[in-house]
Amino acid sequence: MIEKTTLENGIRIVTENVPAVHSVTIGIWVESGSRHENQTQGGISHFVEHLLFKGTNRRSALEIAREIDSVGGVLNAFTSREYCCFYAKVLARHLPLAIDLLADSLQSSVFDLDEIEKERRVILQEISMVEDTPDDVVHDLFSQAFWENHPLGRPVLGSRESVKNMCRDDFLDHLKTCFVGGNILVCAAGDLVHQKVVDLIAGAFSQIVPGAKKQILSPPDYRPSLRFNHRDLEQVHICLGTRALPQNHPNRFxxxxxxxxxxxxxxxxxxxxxxxxxxxxxxIYSYLNSHSDAGALVLYTATSTENAPLVVRLMLKEMHRFRSEPVSRAELKACKDQLKGQLLLSLESTDNRMTRLSKNEIYLGRQPSLKQVLGEFEKVTVESIQRLAQFLFQDDYLNLQLLGPIDEKQFPLLDLTLG
Incomplete structure (x- = not known):
């Protein structure tokens, strides 16, 4: 059973009671991510995420870690382009402790100057780690080129320059601006009672002031490009993509x-x-990178220098195939069964249920039932897939990023086209 309550300060609380489980996963979602930042403070959402577990007025960083470990729980966080999430997973009887730890961290962190400098070094190392991992950095290169001069194109971690220049006052201003009632969503799934969760949240987050939800001011443009990023590697890493649908689009299924x-x-x-x-x-794989007002469908692989042109042509060929010929009904049925099976299996985890609640609330503003979702998959037809492919797979939106021991003279594919 899914229930929703909005507190007087604007915090929304959505819970799902899941029978026959012993755990609860609770997430505090702040609807502010890297796309809401200006360029000079790029990465501040991620930096704050790190700092909020580094000590409060009541607990040191070590004490926070020991308290969650002592009950066998998990306490963690992550940042994306449109939100930050701070979450805990515990046995149901330890939910009050989990909420207290999250509330203490989000409202009473001290932002100690020594801890700030330590975490600054950690994040700079994190940036270096990504740059040293070509199958990570090529996806950032794709976003930067595809959504050029738009916040969606900037890395969530920020740049070295922006991370080096942030100070304590910047973090406090960020909290004051973004951690307000209308911008906070609390979701929990597992062995719980909705009203008890509401009471715990209302008491623990009483310091949160009302405030408006962060608004997204401008959707991005899609920019086609072909770029060669030379690096001394063993393989050429390839990201090929095109526009896709936003999270709430009726044709998303x-x-x-x-x-x-x-x-x-x-x-x-x-x-x-x-x-x-x-x-x-x-x-080799593909994935959908969808946001509230835009999306990309991205294909990735890595191969040898001599095989890179052929692999790109095969990628383009498969994309063109969707436009020119319908998928078989047997292929469609198998895919529907696969997706429905993955969905049903994911619901065995309170983590996944909590995340599902959150994304539905953020992007849809409602909670579709499992029956409705399965019904939407059944509505997908051979014809609807081909129409969508013809809409998405167009030369004007193609973006190809090549990273590795290759340059324009070595690469015979001069025209990026689906034919």
Whole structure:
């Protein structure tokens, strides 16, 4: 059973009671991420996420860690382009402790200057780690080119320059601006009673003042490009993508099916063609990167320098195939069964249920039932997939990023086109 309550200060609370489980996962979602930042403070949401577990007026960082460990729980956080999430998973009887730890961290962190400098060094190392991992950095290069000069194109971690220049007052101003009632969503799933959760949250987060939800001012433009990013690597890392649908688009279920058939699993067309039939790559996949007002469908793989042009052509060929010929009904049925099975299996986890509650509230403003979601998958047709492919897969939106030992002279594919 899913229930929702909004507190006087604007905090929304959505819970789901899950029978026959012993755990509760609770998340505090702050609807402010990297796309809400200005360029000079890029990465501040992520920096604050790190600092909020580094000591409060009541607890040191070590005491926070020991308290959650002492009950066998998990306490963690992550930042994306549109939100930050601070979450805990515990046995149901320890939910009051989990809420107290989260509330203490989000409202009473001291932002000690020594801890700030330590965490600044940690984040700079995190940036270096990404830069040293080509199968990570190529996705950032894709976003930067695809959404050029837009906040969605900037990395969530920020830049070295922005991270080095942030100070304690910046973090306090960020909390004051973003951690307000209308911008906070609390979701919990597991062995719980809704009203008890509401009472605990109302008491623990009483310091949160009312305030308006962060608004997204401008959707991005889609920018086609072909870029060669030379680096001394063993392989060429390839990101090829095009526009996709936003999170709340009515045709999103067709997009889920299209992506799964294209590169969403080991039975997908890309995996079978590039790896199993041709032996050209170890890993190849596609994914949807969807936001509140925009989206991208991205294909990724890594291969040898000499095989890179052929692999790109095979990727383009598979995309063109969706436009020119309908998928088979057998392929469509198998994909629907796969997606429905994955959804049902995910619901065995209170973590996944909590995340599902949150994203539905953030992007849809409602909680579709499981029956409704399964029904939407059943509505996807061969024709709807082909129409969507013809809408998405157009030359004007194609973006290709190549990272590795390759440059324009080595690469014979001069025109990026679906034919």
């Amino acid at each position: 067709s997009a889920y099916v299209l992506n799964t058939i294209l590169g969403g699993s080991m039975s997908s067309r890309l995996f079978q063609t590039v790896r199993e039939e041709q032996g050209l790559a170890y890993s």
